[in-house]
Amino acid sequence: MRIIDLHCDTLTECEKQGLTLFNDHTQLGFGRLGKDGWCQATAVFMPDNLRGAAAVEYFDRVYDYWLKQLEQHKGRMAEAADLEKDCLASPECPAAFLTVEGGSVLAGNPDRVSLLAKRNVRMLTLTWNGANELGGGQAEDIGLTAFGRQAIALLEQNNIIVDVSHLGDKGFWEVTQLASRPFVASHSNARAVCGHPRNLTDDQFRAIVKAGGIVGLNFCEYFISNLGPAQPVECLLEHIRHFVSLGGADHIALGSDYDGAPLPLWLDRSEKLDSAISLMIKSGLESALAEKICYKNARAFFARYAASAVGEEP
Numbered sequence: 001m002r003i004i005d006l007h008c009d010t011l012t013e014c015e016k017q018g019l020t021l022f023n024d025h026t027q028l029g030f031g032r033l034g035k036d037g038w039c040q041a042t043a044v045f046m047p048d049n050l051r052g053a054a055a056v057e058y059f060d061r062v063y064d065y066w067l068k069q070l071e072q073h074k075g076r077m078a079e080a081a082d083l084e085k086d087c088l089a090s091p092e093c094p095a096a097f098l099t100v101e102g103g104s105v106l107a108g109n110p111d112r113v114s115l116l117a118k119r120n121v122r123m124l125t126l127t128w129n130g131a132n133e134l135g136g137g138q139a140e141d142i143g144l145t146a147f148g149r150q151a152i153a154l155l156e157q158n159n160i161i162v163d164v165s166h167l168g169d170k171g172f173w174e175v176t177q178l179a180s181r182p183f184v185a186s187h188s189n190a191r192a193v194c195g196h197p198r199n200l201t202d203d204q205f206r207a208i209v210k211a212g213g214i215v216g217l218n219f220c221e222y223f224i225s226n227l228g229p230a231q232p233v234e235c236l237l238e239h240i241r242h243f244v245s246l247g248g249a250d251h252i253a254l255g256s257d258y259d260g261a262p263l264p265l266w267l268d269r270s271e272k273l274d275s276a277i278s279l280m281i282k283s284g285l286e287s288a289l290a291e292k293i294c295y296k297n298a299r300a301f302f303a304r305y306a307a308s309a310v311g312e313e314p
């Protein structure tokens with residue numbers, strides 16, 4: 001099956017551990033992806049204890065590592081700089097695009113938005129769990145700051161997709177008021193199925209659907225159920241069925257969270273994803289819906305996002 005995955009922390013983890021993106025140790029390895037074509041969002045994760053100049057310095061270090069990895073693995077992986085064109089990676093050469101998990105990367109400076117765009121950052125998760133210059137995450141639900149409200153427009157102008165995963169509920173609803181382009185929750189599940197505050201309420205999911213956005217299913221065991229690493233495939237299927245029941249069959253994608261979370265055993269390595277999808281299909285997931293979730297919905301979202309561009313020549 002082709003794959004488009006909207007979130008992993010593998011890049012950050014590899015930089016930290018001094019590994020290449022093609023290693024065998026991390027949950028995701030670029031040499032261990034399915035062979036039907038794989039496009040992977042690779043996040044620079046911004047820790048909540050870094051702000052201002054320290055956050056910028058940290059981002060620059062991981063970004064340097066990213067550039068070196070692209071250079072080192074030329075021909076074995078490619079940067080999907082234009083998501084609409086590049087998201088269906090060739091089977092021989094997986095594609096990856098850069099995202100940032102945490103608006104502290106802006107250090108409160110609006111000029112940094114266009115700088116990130118020039119560096120091909122395609123998506124920004126506004127917060128992690130704590131508060132930063134843009135607003136409050138789910139553990140510190142203070143809403144958006146004035147700079148956070150300004151940043152939504154700047155991100156949209158610079159074609160950087162707004163990501164509300166981790167954002168507190170108050171900030172979420174402010175984004176729905178401010179966003180003029182479709183936005184995403186790159187790695188979040190259904191709160192009605194698993195009551196974790198990192199998951200989306202039904203109203204939040206409906207608001208993302210209404211905006212033409214998309215939600216990546218998170219494989220983190222805590223956000224699927226409370227049954228731990230041995231939980232069965234049915235637990236993730238319940239989230240899919242719930243989102244479908246809310247009218248979201250065209251708005252569910254993958255947001256694995258590889259290398260950012262403990263995952264159920266049947267899903268915990270990137271090379272298992274093909275068999276994991278087969279397992280879900282055997283357990284009742286319709287093949288056509290599986291295809292939508294694995295890549296078709298994300299591809300359609302990238303097209304909608306590109307079509308919604310503001311202030312550009314036709």
Ligand SMILES: [Zn+2]
Nearest residue numbers: 101166187260
């Ligand atoms: Zn995350």
